């Protein structure tokens with residue numbers, strides 16, 4: 003079986019049960035799996051020097067809208083709150099089609115890979131002009147990242163009192179049918195799966211109560227996970243109280259949207275009762291600090307969630323509300339934001355790194371990922387701390403978030419090298435960017 007030896011790392015951050023950090027260690031990969039971690043390992047296969055590098059588990063992104071890389075920094079959306087921001091962007095998104103969805107996913111995933119991400123989720127909730135979830139799955143396969151696409155949906159258009167234009171909403175029966183189609187076609191429940199599909203109505207304010215309930219029933223029947231946006235900002239809470247007569251946590255619980263197979267994006271406004279509910283029910287949270295800052299939504303109570311035992315992971319969120327897709331940068335921002343709210347000792351670098359790696363694996367139900375231990379899948383990020391950004395750092399692991407670098411030197415997914423010497427090996431990236439920019443210019447016309 004094919005072997006790769008990652009040799010002589012400055013530090014290997016294992017994220018194992020005791021969070022060991024091994025100085026001068028090697029990592030041996032056999033096939034798609036980690037065979038050994040320790041000093042003095044040998045192999046007749048490929049040898050990659052990790053001299054001057056920190057090796058971490060691959061970072062895991064649990065919330066994104068990859069198609070939005072085509073609508074970065076749109077003038078009308080730069081300074082708007084969530085609902086106004088959506089209303090500016092909906093008509094632009096309505097012009098997209100399969101090529102836009104595919105190329106934007108390639109671009110967004112390439113950006114994530116270079117920032118240390120080996121597994122990304124995606125939340126695609128609009129399917130204009132023949133676009134399909136399959137267009138993003140093809141992109142993930144092209145670049146070689148592990149992928150958890152979720153079949154999103156919107157069904158309440160403007161004429162029915164909803165936020166999106168009628169042209170972007172679908173019939174609820176058709177949504178459920180397509181959920182079944184993409185699960186049957188692409189979902190892989192086995193250990194080491196490269197693709198797992200989830201079911202993900204966009205938000206409680208863009209689909210009906212019935213669709214939320216039916217989606218949960220369908221997901222449980224199929225054994226797939228559930229994902230949506232929840233309690234993102236004050237407008238969101240006000241909408242829930244006005245239209246549903248309860249807070250988002252209650253609404254979620256009533257419709258089957260709590261449990262170990264559910265994760266919600268944002269959760270900025272969760273109350274202490276809702277935090278207790280999430281902890282009790284093992285419901286996960288995708289924390290998106292940059293997006294929350296960008297849209298002025300607030301600071302998610304991550305400290306309180308973690309202390310209560312809630313599973314928390316990171317998400318860069320869509321590139322129309324970040325607008326970057328740098329996952330190691332997101333870990334830094336998560337750490338800084340908890341310090342703004344709770345003081346300098348509120349979150350350490352190592353805790354933020356844990357949320358970015360192991361936390362993501364736990365939220366996405368991937369016990370085969372998140373740490374560097376024999377038997378786990380070989381998803382790892384190799385960071386060069388011998389260069390400019392980390393120069394002078396006394397603690398190379400802490401330097402990753404306190405200083406830099408913000409891009410990986412090498413990246414392995416399922417034992418395959420996706421980034422080598424800072425370059426994506428699986429795509430002609432300049433050509434992808436050129437196609438991407440051509441499509442963005444067409445949308446701007």
Ligand SMILES: [Zn+2]
Pocket residue numbers: 065066067125231267319320
């Ligand atoms: Zn989102």
